[in-house]
Amino acid sequence: MAERDWRAQKRSETRRRITTAAFALFDERGYATVSVGEIAHAAGVSVPTFYAYFRTKEHVVLPEQDLDWIGPHLAGQPAGVPLPEQIRLGVQRMVSGLDEDELGLLLRRWRYVREDHTLQLRGADRENRSARVVVAELGVDPDTPEGAATVVVVAACLRAATAALLRWAAGAGRSSLPQLLDEAFAALRSI
Structure with a gap:
């Protein structure tokens, strides 16, 4: 051992x-x-x-993500919480669990992503992997009309989270990341 x-x-x-x-x-x-x-x-x-x-x-x-948090998070949500809110809460919990050093490292990572196209593509790949896990955890068939709609909602939510991270990096971390996440999801809800 x-x-x-x-x-x-x-x-x-x-x-x-x-x-x-x-x-x-x-x-x-x-x-x-x-x-x-x-x-x-x-x-x-x-x-x-x-x-x-x-x-x-x-x-x-942008290393491989540990996506094991998704299943327990979705299973632990109260009944009736809309899917975008479930995802927002999950991302907020992840962010609130980071210490100062981890937040500093996250900021550096997203500064690099913001400045490089290949890293933006890598970020999109991570979004897609996360979306597939969320959809699988929900037991959604993406080939049905309802399933396809859920895939769109999940992808939009994850893109909103990425937009908040990029905005946070653009401001050199001066703004509150949780607030930027809330603003991104509020923008999504307003559409």
Whole structure:
């Protein structure tokens, strides 16, 4: 058991070292100009080691998400809460659970996304994966008219959350992220 803990800790430290090195280079030179080889060198790892931790450079900024929160959150909602409100509450809970360091890291990540088209595409991919999980958790058949409508609502809600994150990054984190999320969902409701 101790051997497994040691290995997990070592993997976590290596992942953190790669991320820290990458972010330092992105801050210094901009995301687009930094290569995977440069990140690996700065982190003191080989390029194959980099790829053992991250599929692409984009995954350093926007890693794979843990989407396990979605099922329990949707199951725990009171009856009658509209789906957009369920999603807004879930995103708000995630944000409120972040400490200051995690919020700072999130802000850096979304600053990079805001400035780079490939990262925006990666963000859209994450939205799509999240939407698929939400739709599956709801037991919705996306090939029916009702299911297709639910897919549109879920996608719009996740896009609203992304818009709030991008707006937060544009303002260098000076605005309240929970407030920006509320404003994005309010805009969605007003349509």
